[in-house]
Structures are given as C-alpha cells and as structure tokens.
Amino acid sequence: MTVLPLSPSIAPESDAARRDAMFRETALERLERWALGLAWPLKPRRVAGLPALAGLWLADLIAPNYDLPEPERTRNAGGLCGMVHDLSVATLVEAYARGLFTFAHVGPLKWISPSQRCVLFFDEIHLAKKLRRQIRQGRYHVTFDQDFEAVIKACAGRRDGKWHVTWITPRIMHAYAALFDAGYVHSFEVWNEAGELAGGGYGVAIGGAFFTESQFSREPNTSKIGFAVLNWHLAQWGYRLNDGKWPTPTTLGMGFRSIPRRLFLKELATSAQGSGKTGPWSVETDLKTVAAWEPQPIGARARKSTVPVAEVEPMGF
Numbered sequence: 001m002t003v004l005p006l007s008p009s010i011a012p013e014s015d016a017a018r019r020d021a022m023f024r025e026t027a028l029e030r031l032e033r034w035a036l037g038l039a040w041p042l043k044p045r046r047v048a049g050l051p052a053l054a055g056l057w058l059a060d061l062i063a064p065n066y067d068l069p070e071p072e073r074t075r076n077a078g079g080l081c082g083m084v085h086d087l088s089v090a091t092l093v094e095a096y097a098r099g100l101f102t103f104a105h106v107g108p109l110k111w112i113s114p115s116q117r118c119v120l121f122f123d124e125i126h127l128a129k130k131l132r133r134q135i136r137q138g139r140y141h142v143t144f145d146q147d148f149e150a151v152i153k154a155c156a157g158r159r160d161g162k163w164h165v166t167w168i169t170p171r172i173m174h175a176y177a178a179l180f181d182a183g184y185v186h187s188f189e190v191w192n193e194a195g196e197l198a199g200g201g202y203g204v205a206i207g208g209a210f211f212t213e214s215q216f217s218r219e220p221n222t223s224k225i226g227f228a229v230l231n232w233h234l235a236q237w238g239y240r241l242n243d244g245k246w247p248t249p250t251t252l253g254m255g256f257r258s259i260p261r262r263l264f265l266k267e268l269a270t271s272a273q274g275s276g277k278t279g280p281w282s283v284e285t286d287l288k289t290v291a292a293w294e295p296q297p298i299g300a301r302a303r304k305s306t307v308p309v310a311e312v313e314p315m316g317f
Contacts, residue, residue: 022153023173036165037105052076056083057108071099071113071265079261084109087175089182096206097272099265101245102172105165117264118247118256122235123295126255131224135291140190140198140222142229144281148180148187149173151200155214168214176213179204186281190226192219199223201230208240208274215250224250229283232290240271 025033041050052075060083068091069082084102087109095101095111103112127135156168179185184206190199199222201215215223227250234242244251247258259267 019149019174019177022149023170023177025170033166033169034106037107046078049076049078049080053080053110056080056110060108068095068098068100069111069113072261074113074115077115079112079114081111081113084111087171089178089184092175092179092204093184093206096204096209096211097268099261099268101211103167104169105167109171113261114246115261116258117261118244118251118258119264119267120231120242120244120251120254120256122231122239122242123297124255124257125231125235125293125295126253127228127291127293128253131221131228132291134221135225135228135287138287140192140225140287142226142283142287143189143191144230144233144283145180145186146189147197147200148185148202149177150197151187151189151202151216152176152214154197154200154216154218155202157216159216176202176204183278183280188226188230190222192222200226203242205239205276207272207276208238209243209268209271210234210239210241211243212245212251224254225287227254228293229285229287229290232293233277233281233284235295236284237277238274239276240274241267243268 041047041053056075064085065082066085071081074081081100084104087102092102099117100111100113102109104110152168152173156166156173176185180187180202185202185204187202188200189197192198196218198219199215199217201212201223203210203212205211212227215227217223231242231254242256243264244256247256
C-alpha cells in the first residue's frame, strides 16, 4: 500500500536556523551517546538479538536493499526487519502505513516491526482518579503543534534514574521536523502557570491511526495530562487507535494493551485508510471535559495478555 504525502510546507529560514541550533549535538554528547548506545545491547536480555543484526548489516553493506521490508519477515525477537536508506517524508509515511518504524541508538537506522504492538482502542482508555483530579485543578493548559522543536528536543533529553540512551538523534529530529511541516507529525505541549513547558510529546498521524513516538515530563504527571487531552481529541476526531510501539508504565496505566503483530497489521490496514484530522491541530475542549471522559465500549475484542515490559524492550543498536 502506498500513501502519498501531503504537500510539504517549507519552514521559514528563521525556523530552519532555530532547528539547526536546537537539534545540534556537541562532540561530547555524541561520544556519550555512542558509548552508552554500544553498551545498551550487550545486556544479557538483548545480546541474543545481535547475530541477526550483524548478519543483516553485513548483507546490506554488500548488496543494499532500498525497498521497504515486509513487516512480518523479522530477523530477531526485537522485530528487526531491514536497514533504513531513506528518511524522506514519502518513505516514512509509507513505512508507518505498513506498520514499520525506524530505530537506532548508534550506527545505521533499522526498520522495526515488533511481534507485539502496544495499542490503545479509545473505548478502553483508563484515566486514574488522581490524574482526573490533577486535570481538574487547572494548574496547566495544553496546546497542540505550538512548539514541536522544543518538545522533540526535550523527548531526547535525560531521564532521572535512566541511562541517557536515545534514538531521537539530530538526524531523527530533522526527519520528523519535515514530517511536521508536511502535516503528519503533531506535538502536544503542557504549560505550567508560569508559562513554562512542563511536559509534552509527539507522534505521527497516518489516516485514522496515530503513532505515539515519545513523551517527557518536567513536573509530575504533566505528560499524562497532555496525553489524556490528545487521546480525547483522537477519539472525537474518529481515529481508530493509538500505537505506542512497546509497552511502558505510562501507556499500560492508561489502557494500552499488547496485541499480536498480525492483529495490529489488520487493524492498521483499515485505520490507515481513514481521513484523520488534516491541517495544524488545536485543542477543542476544556480540561474539565477531558477529566470527565468515560468512553463506552463499542464492542467486544479478543483480549491478549499484556507482555511484560522487560521482555519487549528494543534490542540491538
């Protein structure tokens, strides 16, 4: 299936300069990323995926394959499918429509298609009581598409208590900025009472499917507040699902669940044909409405046991 991209808008020269400055990586930052990125796959639960990665990498060096791989023909337990040669808007749009996404801490980018996908069907969303109370307090306000550059830069930043390994490299930032200009990537921003960016996230919208890429919080639960607002709008706008790739405590706590790749691709084949929401996005409701959201189930779906987070972490470089 081929999905043709929207006509991309050209970022003004001032925006391009701002992006170059924001997305730049210092030599020390690059060295740290490479060191930690090379150590990451050597952990016991990930090292088993390295032989397949090495074999694919070598084969691609000898005879590069520029076609998008089939999402069900994976090479290891991490869902490795192929090597990335093109990050153009058209290629990324078609890849997402096929159920592929790109990933790499260091070295060349790879196409990934996990055996399980952690997705949210909007009638199954769960908003914890504590989160609902925090949303109703009105201490934050949420916007869409107002500061994508700051959001993706923050998503690539350090996380307390975690290795600073990230797949959101300067190259990825520029590629997704191009998708943002073309109308496929959207960000949500959570602002505190001082007008500071306190949380946010971004993702890719293809037809009636949304693919969450990353989130960040600088204050407790701020990404969850923005994520709740985002999912309310996706549901109202007729989106069919939100794909979170791998499960995380945040997504599992909000009602996401893991489904087999076969079922995900079947759902995606229908979702990607939807109309979605075109143009720049803006928030269309107040936070109290989101806090009171109680969606009704729209039909029975076969439930699968959620795969533990530790078993589906990304493998390889």
